[in-house]
Amino acid sequence: MEDKKKRMSEWVSSLQAQLIDIFEGIEKEATLDQYEEDPKQFVHRSWTREGGGGGDMAILEGRVFEKAGVNVSTVFGEFSEEFRSQIPGAEENPQFWASGISVVIHPRNPHVPIIHMNTRMILTQKLWFGGGSDLTPILPLEKDTQDFHAALKNTCDAFDINYYETFKKWADEYFYLPHRQESRGVGGIFYDYLNSGDWEKDFEFTQAVGRTFANIYLDIVNRHLNKSWTEQDRKRQLKKRGRYVEFNLLYDRGTLFGLKTGGHVEAILMSLPPLVEWRG
Amino acid sequence: MEDKKKRMSEWVSSLQAQLIDIFEGIEKEATLDQYEEDPKQFVHRSWTREGGGGGDMAILEGRVFEKAGVNVSTVFGEFSEEFRSQIPGAEENPQFWASGISVVIHPRNPHVPIIHMNTRMILTQKLWFGGGSDLTPILPLEKDTQDFHAALKNTCDAFDINYYETFKKWADEYFYLPHRQESRGVGGIFYDYLNSGDWEKDFEFTQAVGRTFANIYLDIVNRHLNKSWTEQDRKRQLKKRGRYVEFNLLYDRGTLFGLKTGGHVEAILMSLPPLVEWRG
Numbered sequence: 001m002e003d004k005k006k007r008m009s010e011w012v013s014s015l016q017a018q019l020i021d022i023f024e025g026i027e028k029e030a031t032l033d034q035y036e037e038d039p040k041q042f043v044h045r046s047w048t049r050e051g052g053g054g055g056d057m058a059i060l061e062g063r064v065f066e067k068a069g070v071n072v073s074t075v076f077g078e079f080s081e082e083f084r085s086q087i088p089g090a091e092e093n094p095q096f097w098a099s100g101i102s103v104v105i106h107p108r109n110p111h112v113p114i115i116h117m118n119t120r121m122i123l124t125q126k127l128w129f130g131g132g133s134d135l136t137p138i139l140p141l142e143k144d145t146q147d148f149h150a151a152l153k154n155t156c157d158a159f160d161i162n163y164y165e166t167f168k169k170w171a172d173e174y175f176y177l178p179h180r181q182e183s184r185g186v187g188g189i190f191y192d193y194l195n196s197g198d199w200e201k202d203f204e205f206t207q208a209v210g211r212t213f214a215n216i217y218l219d220i221v222n223r224h225l226n227k228s229w230t231e232q233d234r235k236r237q238l239k240k241r242g243r244y245v246e247f248n249l250l251y252d253r254g255t256l257f258g259l260k261t262g263g264h265v266e267a268i269l270m271s272l273p274p275l276v277e278w279r280g
Numbered sequence: 281m282e283d284k285k286k287r288m289s290e291w292v293s294s295l296q297a298q299l300i301d302i303f304e305g306i307e308k309e310a311t312l313d314q315y316e317e318d319p320k321q322f323v324h325r326s327w328t329r330e331g332g333g334g335g336d337m338a339i340l341e342g343r344v345f346e347k348a349g350v351n352v353s354t355v356f357g358e359f360s361e362e363f364r365s366q367i368p369g370a371e372e373n374p375q376f377w378a379s380g381i382s383v384v385i386h387p388r389n390p391h392v393p394i395i396h397m398n399t400r401m402i403l404t405q406k407l408w409f410g411g412g413s414d415l416t417p418i419l420p421l422e423k424d425t426q427d428f429h430a431a432l433k434n435t436c437d438a439f440d441i442n443y444y445e446t447f448k449k450w451a452d453e454y455f456y457l458p459h460r461q462e463s464r465g466v467g468g469i470f471y472d473y474l475n476s477g478d479w480e481k482d483f484e485f486t487q488a489v490g491r492t493f494a495n496i497y498l499d500i501v502n503r504h505l506n507k508s509w510t511e512q513d514r515k516r517q518l519k520k521r522g523r524y525v526e527f528n529l530l531y532d533r534g535t536l537f538g539l540k541t542g543g544h545v546e547a548i549l550m551s552l553p554p555l556v557e558w559r560g
Contacts, residue, residue: 061559179539179548242552249529250539259459259530268459272522274559278552279341 001123004199005097008121009074011203012101013056015210016072019103020058022218023070027062032226035063035108042070047264051077057267061274064225066108069270074099079124083261088193089126097123100131101210102254104271105217110237111224113137113144114185114244116271117213118254119206129202130192132167133213134175135220136185136244138237144220145186151216152189152209159205160196167191177247184247238277245276281403284479285377288401289354291483292381293336295490296352299383300338302498303350307342312506315343315388322350327544331357337547341554344505346388349550354379359404363541368473369406377403380411381490382534384551385497390517391504393417393424394465394524396551397493398534399486409482410472412447413493414455415500416465416524418517424500425466431496432469432489439485440476447471457527464527518557525556 020042028039040062048054055073062068076097084090100120107114119131135148149168156163167189175184189209196202248255248271258268300322308319320342328334335353342348356377364370380400387394399411415428429448436443447469455464469489476482528535528551538548 067559179545238555245525245556246529246549249526250536256530265459269526269558272558274557275518276525276556276558277554278549278556279347279554 004121004127004203005074005099005123008203008206009099011207011210012072012074012099012119015101015207015214016056016058016070019070019214020060022214023060023065023068023105026218026221026225027060027064030064030225032109032228034228037063039063042068045266047267049073049075049077049264050262051075053077055264055267057264057270059270062108064108065105067106067274069102069104071102071267071270072100073102073264073267080261083257087124088128089124093125095124102267102270103213106241106273107221109224109227110138110229110233111227112221113140114241114273115213115217117210117217119209121203121206127195127199128192129194129206131206131209132171132174132188132190133209134171134185134188134190136240138240139233140186144223148186148188148216148220151212155205155208155212156189158208159201163191163205164189175247177243177251179250180243180246182243184243235277235280238275239280241273241276242278245272248272284401284407284483285354285379285403288483288486289379291487291490292352292354292379292399295381295487295494296336296338296350299350299494300340302494303340303345303348303385306498306501306505307340307344310344310505312389312508314508317343319343322348325546327547329353329355329357329544330542331355333357335544335547337544337550339550342388344388345385347384347386347554349382349384351382351547351550352380353382353544353547360541363537367404368408369404373405375404382547382550383493386521386553387501389504389507390418390509390513391507392501394521394553395493395497397490397497399489401483401486407475407479408472409474409486411486411489412451412454412468412470413489414451414465414468414470416520418520419513420466424503428466428468428496428500431492435485435488435492436469438488439481443471443485444469455527457523457531459530460523460526462523464523515557515560518555519560521553521556522558525552528552 042058042060044058046056053075057071060068078094079090084094102118104116114136117133121129153164171187171190174190255268322338322340324336324338326336333355337351340348358374359370364374382398384396394416397413401409433444451467451470454470535548
């Protein structure tokens with residue numbers, strides 16, 4: 001088990017480093033005049049968790065990526081009495097270990113979709129993986145949506161022919177704002193409590209989700225990166241970001257659970273957009 | 281009872297009209313150059329509730345009041361099974377009637393505090409009043425806080441010598457963000473389930489809270505209205521507004537209850553600030 005924990009936590013850190021390279025590369029190379037400022041770099045803020053473990057939050061507040069957060073954490077300890085009954089395998093023994101990576105990208109250019117990706121491995125008396133990725137375009141293009149889903153399906157199908165359908169449905173149900181009767185975006189995949197009985201395979205799937213997200217998002221970003229936008233596009237973006245905030249604060253399990261269990265507030269709320277409008 | 285319902289619903293509408301006059305007056309008369317645009321007026325949007333009743337949402341998106349919402353509603357019908365057990369007097373008979381006014385003001389000038397005021401009368405098999413007002417300065421001044429609390433205390437004391445202490449404490453507990461370990465602002469009063477046994481007195485108290493809020497806020501606005509602000513002041517304001525959003529979406533009972541019981545979304549989320557930052 002120690003070896004598995006080590007491999008997972010090392011992998012999230014290596015993915016973090018790769019993503020930072022990718023995003024900083026794009027940040028530097030974009031040529032559109034509307035990116036007025038100089039390219040920026042990620043700033044790391046590491047944090048420790050009272051009770052065990054900690055994380056490294058890397059945030060880029062840049063010209064292309066108005067706010068990009070790539071947070072990794074490896075935490076351990078005991079669940080409080082209040083939460084034991086809610087966590088598989090924690091009822092009798094509250095000890096847990098968890099390692100994961102969480103990415104939320106808010107591009108400045110309204111032509112470039114918002115994206116979220118997260119994977120985690122959780123160990124109590126049980127062990128499972130969870131994660132997913134979903135895309136939130138401001139100015140949706142059918143081709144982006146199709147290619148994003150096709151990439152996820154392709155990855156899922158390599159592991160289990162039922163994964164994509166199941167995990168896509170889960171995302172459709174999860175990333176939904178009942179009070180607005182709106183989806184957060186165009187969906188993706190969401191999964192939790194994944195334990196096929198073959199740890200190597202599940203870990204490989206987790207890594208494949210990370211790679212797939214990086215590749216398809218890079219592709220989609222490059223399609224739109226140097227398209228100029230109007231003031232009206234920007235207004236639509238700031239309004240759509242409001243929906244993102246509403247989802248994360250009203251419904252997102254990870255956000256609510258993290259805040260209630262004394263998680264690192266800045267890392268949890270890293271997902272909130274840099275600038276948001278509720279008006280008009 | 282019909283007479284009481286009529287008097288309450290007529291009063292909230294008359295307070296709405298008075299507040300609109302007051303805010304539009306200030307919007308027009310401000311002289312500071314930083315209010316670049318022309319003065320604006322409130323726009324009314326009335327809505328009806330499936331199941332009974334409706335409301336009138338008045339919103340000003342102006343130069344002095346970047347977003348001011350004054351919403352009145354009178355609704356009736358039946359609570360769904362899910363919520364009956366949570367509402368006093370609704371367990372056996374789910375019928376209800378409720379009338380109230382809700383005000384949230386987000387001034388453009390960071391020297392002028394954000395304010396919230398709400399009063400309501402609710403009738404199930406029981407009858408009660410609820411409401412309160414709290415102040416959220418961006419650049420807090422001791423005198424504003426003192427005067428705001430003194431005005432509320434003065435009003436409370438005229439009705440019951442225990443009201444202020446009880447209702448202030450309730451506000452301190454209510455308007456608190458545990459995850460930030462921060463208060464939303466400098467407090468005020470908050471009360472619910474108020475039924476002294478003397479409806480006339482309770483109704484008079486409700487009206488006095490409305491008047492007191494209007495008078496003291498007008499006073500505080502006028503102190504700061506024509507003070508110029510810096511870019512740094514504005515940044516502090518946009519960041520503080522983020523905390524306001526976090527409070528309303530994570531903790532505010534009225535917001536969460538309203539969204540879950542199929543309330544009018546635009547009216548409920550009228551409280552969200554016009555422009556918000558989570559960065560830096």
